[in-house]
Amino acid sequence: MGKIHTPHGTIDTPAFMPVGTQATVKALTPEDLLSCGVQVILGNTYHLYLRPGHEIIQNLGGLHRFMNWNGPILTDSGGFQIFSLNKLARVTEEGATFQSHLDGSSHFFTPEKAIEVQTSLGSDIIMPLDEPLAYPATWAEAEASLKLSTRWALRCREAHRSPSQALFGIVQGGMFKDLREQSAEQIVALDFPGYAIGGLSVGEDIELMREMARHTALLLPENKPRYLMGVGTPADLLAGSGMGIDMFDCVMPTRNARNGTLFTAKGKINIRNARFKTDPNPVDPNCDCYTCRNFSLAYLRHLFLADEILSMHLNTLHNIAFYQRWMKNIRDTIRADRPFDLAWTDDPAVTPGHPEFP
């Protein structure tokens, strides 16, 4: 546990970063985020580059001012979306060619371009362009990919000029422990102020994900932030915190909210369920979010079935508040040097496994 200092404020770790893909955490205002205790959000470089365009955002004073979020922002490099949203993306040593998912226009992203775009956005923590590895992949594919990512990381470090932005390194290596070691050695040698564990939560079994995360986390310097990208469930955050991970991001709380799935201390519920039809209770009686203080399960079910915009707002507000409280409980537990005893009685069919710690 610790603190990460940025030009836009301090982040208490371990921290969960809600995803704000298009310069908004979907369905929430910046004020809502603050009310949930959010300290840092993630922005997606790929989306902002395509729309409205990083130059427009830069001319309007940067991403913080554009979206009126004055806390820390981490942006990804765009690499993950280039490949996940563009099945025809092609990679060369120089960079990646892809078509916009919006209008089909052609674009070429290089490591230097990823840094340029993130510099325009003005985010506090920026990420180097890397090549996401398909899953499953062979050892040879994974090795070639991590080596390319290392060369790109070096180019990113050389292109990086902005002293107010911290460029992290990303460890790849697929699902192979020896390749994770190889990647970690190369990336740590480049001496970044923080390190991300990439390429996990891409379709593999949850036990494998945690095993690779734990193995990789142990390879990273103890005095620098460790960021597990794209993870995860509350149980994953608990497990990851036990491994010494400092930062997480995931669309789960926001996307689930829009699908009617809400997190509670007793596990996930789906608000569509007929058993909530007349239920006057809040989603979680121990939750102090605006949604739980003011609305019943029956009302939230009604809003969802009626396809009301307010449904997405209230559900998202609750899930983000849940995630933030979850992280605060983890931090308090670490600070008090207590054993982890936070119960997470999720449906094992949906979130396999239970909290585990090394």
Place this chain on the structure above:
Amino acid sequence: MGKIHTPHGTIDTPAFMPVGTQATVKALTPEDLLSCGVQVILGNTYHLYLRPGHEIIQNLGGLHRFMNWNGPILTDSGGFQIFSLNKLARVTEEGATFQSHLDGSSHFFTPEKAIEVQTSLGSDIIMPLDEPLAYPATWAEAEASLKLSTRWALRCREAHRSPSQALFGIVQGGMFKDLREQSAEQIVALDFPGYAIGGLSVGEDIELMREMARHTALLLPENKPRYLMGVGTPADLLAGSGMGIDMFDCVMPTRNARNGTLFTAKGKINIRNARFKTDPNPVDPNCDCYTCRNFSLAYLRHLFLADEILSMHLNTLHNIAFYQRWMKNIRDTIRADRPFDLAWTDDPAVTPGHPEFP
């Protein structure tokens, strides 16, 4: 100008009531409504009867508690939606038969049923079932319709038992002044605590609407609230206030917001417009709403084009704040006994005519 006292608080008049069809003013929380200065909202009986059902709402403590809006609520009778959403609705002396627009199920609404449902909802002001007249209609059609509505109004008054709910009367009569007089005479004779002007803003020319509204308003008691149903533009509210109208409702500010149309002191704008692409200014520099205090036109345009939920929230918040401030300006003008001098430079192609007063 005056005040309407209800069990859930006092309404300063003339007042605009945002429409909360399905137990929510679309895209806003009750807290948002309060931040805009909203004092009273309208609920739609037809929608709530079908989903989630008035009995569920009653069992959960009534509509106020269900949606957590503790201010006054006016509900309509359901009549307008029965006919506008069900082209095959059939009317007899007894009531109206219609199919649910949700699942096609058959329903029969009578004047007594409309009162029963609204009693279950617990709204502060309730409306009698009446038969909306098609536009255009002949004199004979309009006369037959207003007479049926009078008979139904009498049945509603007899069915009305709840002392905490004020049942208003509705004056019909189509676009015929003599029939408006006939209807007003019959409805006023039934001695309701307030009177609505129904059957306007149904497709007729704006000048005709205002002429009929003015003619009807003059037929109603001065010491009771006058409510012009389903109206209208800011210019209409200004004109109507000049006629002595106390209450208005319209989906315009909320629906327009979701379509990207925003109200400003200089007229309406559409946020999609390319001229806002890089505009750092707020929608309206004189507006103190959350949207205008925190976000640029460029950001709002981006959110709209990116189809973000936050777009609908921020746009709606602004339009409702605009409407409420507009009404406050009208009340202040009346209180100060000043001539109406509020400029409304709307696009005449969209909102024909300019403020006019008798």
